Amino acid sequence: MSRSEFDIIRQYFSGIGTPAHSPGVVLGVGDDAAVLQIPSSLQQCVSTDMLVESVHFPVDAPSALVGQKALSVNLSDLAAMGARPFCFTLSLSLPEYNARWLEGFSEGLSRVAERYACPLVGGDTCTGPLVISIQVLGLAEPQSILRRDGARVGDAVLVTGTLGKGALGLAAMGLPVHFDAGLHEQLNDLSPQARETLENFYYCPQPRLDFARQAAPYINSAIDVSDGLVGDLGHIVHASGAGAIVDSSAIPFAPAVVDCTSPSQRLEAALYGGDDYELCFTAAKENLAALKEVASNLQLQLTEIGEIDQGEGLRIRDQHGNLGAAQTKAYRHFQKEPIQ
Numbered sequence: 001m002s003r004s005e006f007d008i009i010r011q012y013f014s015g016i017g018t019p020a021h022s023p024g025v026v027l028g029v030g031d032d033a034a035v036l037q038i039p040s041s042l043q044q045c046v047s048t049d050m051l052v053e054s055v056h057f058p059v060d061a062p063s064a065l066v067g068q069k070a071l072s073v074n075l076s077d078l079a080a081m082g083a084r085p086f087c088f089t090l091s092l093s094l095p096e097y098n099a100r101w102l103e104g105f106s107e108g109l110s111r112v113a114e115r116y117a118c119p120l121v122g123g124d125t126c127t128g129p130l131v132i133s134i135q136v137l138g139l140a141e142p143q144s145i146l147r148r149d150g151a152r153v154g155d156a157v158l159v160t161g162t163l164g165k166g167a168l169g170l171a172a173m174g175l176p177v178h179f180d181a182g183l184h185e186q187l188n189d190l191s192p193q194a195r196e197t198l199e200n201f202y203y204c205p206q207p208r209l210d211f212a213r214q215a216a217p218y219i220n221s222a223i224d225v226s227d228g229l230v231g232d233l234g235h236i237v238h239a240s241g242a243g244a245i246v247d248s249s250a251i252p253f254a255p256a257v258v259d260c261t262s263p264s265q266r267l268e269a270a271l272y273g274g275d276d277y278e279l280c281f282t283a284a285k286e287n288l289a290a291l292k293e294v295a296s297n298l299q300l301q302l303t304e305i306g307e308i309d310q311g312e313g314l315r316i317r318d319q320h321g322n323l324g325a326a327q328t329k330a331y332r333h334f335q336k337e338p339i340q
């Protein structure tokens with residue numbers, strides 16, 4: 001059936017996240033531009049993340065999960081800034097009109113948009129390779145904004161949730177991961193249940209918005225872990241002009257990850273994998289008790305994994321207490337074959 005982009009917009013992208021009920025959205029999808037009313041006491045945080053088929057998700061990935069992930073990873077950036085979601089725009093390039101794909105995609109997107117009260121207010125739709133580009137807008141009081149450059153010597157380094165799970169999800173789908181060539185084959189005989197748990201880690205990251213908002217007063221610097229701990233904590237360390245030591249034995253893992261990996265495999269997944277979308281942040285040690293309380297009220301795991309120091313870059317302490325420089329194995333675009 002042939003459809004124009006206007007039919008697609010009307011049918012699948014109008015009303016996502018209930019813009020009509022969103023204070024601040026004066027005009028959403030349908031005009032030449034959205035119109036937004038921003039309270040003058042707040043600052044805006046703007047972030048874009050693009051998902052490209054066969055780079056960020058496999059060909060034939062379920063579209064509801066792709067929609068869910070596309071918005072979640074963008075919201076994770078807002079969490080890392082200490083902002084709350086305001087609204088988002090969607091630029092979509094699609095190879096063809098495919099009602100089933102669009103329905104699932106729109107449903108996945110809606111689920112996350114409703115859950116985090118973040119309405120879709122505009123975008124662009126065209127034909128081409130499958131590319132999903134989302135821009136999120138967030139709002140925050142100036143004093144709540146969390147930056148990468150605020151780490152101080154003596155700060156504890158903490159992470160929410162567990163690490164390494166996004167990379168294990170990718171491998172569980174039978175796809176090679178860049179830091180461990182044999183991992184996906186090793187996972188061939190996972191039980192269906194274990195496979196589903198791991199795949200869910202990959203497709204359904206939980207943006208830590210509530211935690212970041214409540215914990216902001218106690219945090220000195222923050223980032224979301226999208227490219228592996230070494231790369232992302234490395235950004236904090238670099239931006240803050242400090243160093244850090246991470247205790248490898250303190251890194252938290254999900255039971256499903258522990259069940260199917262050796263200790264060194266899961267450590268590599270945490271350090272160099274990606275797609276975890278947890279928060280990594282630093283805080284003065286006198287704030288640790290307050291932070292633990294915020295996390296516990298949200299039933300969120302929170303783990304102290306290291307310390308900011310005056311040293312050179314990021315160093316990893318192994319279980320015997322030996323220090324080693326972190327390797328540069330984080331995922332880098334322009335360096336790898338596409339996933340199929």
Ligand code: ADP
Binds near residue numbers: 033120122
């Ligand atoms: P224009 O020609 O002015 O760029 P478009 O035809 O691209 O307008 O879009 C018409 C309206 O639909 C605009 O309000 C635009 O923001 C919205 N829109 C287009 N694509 C999407 C999309 N994928 N999701 C949400 N809104 C969209």
Ligand code: MG
Binds near residue numbers: 123124125
């Ligand atoms: Mg347009």
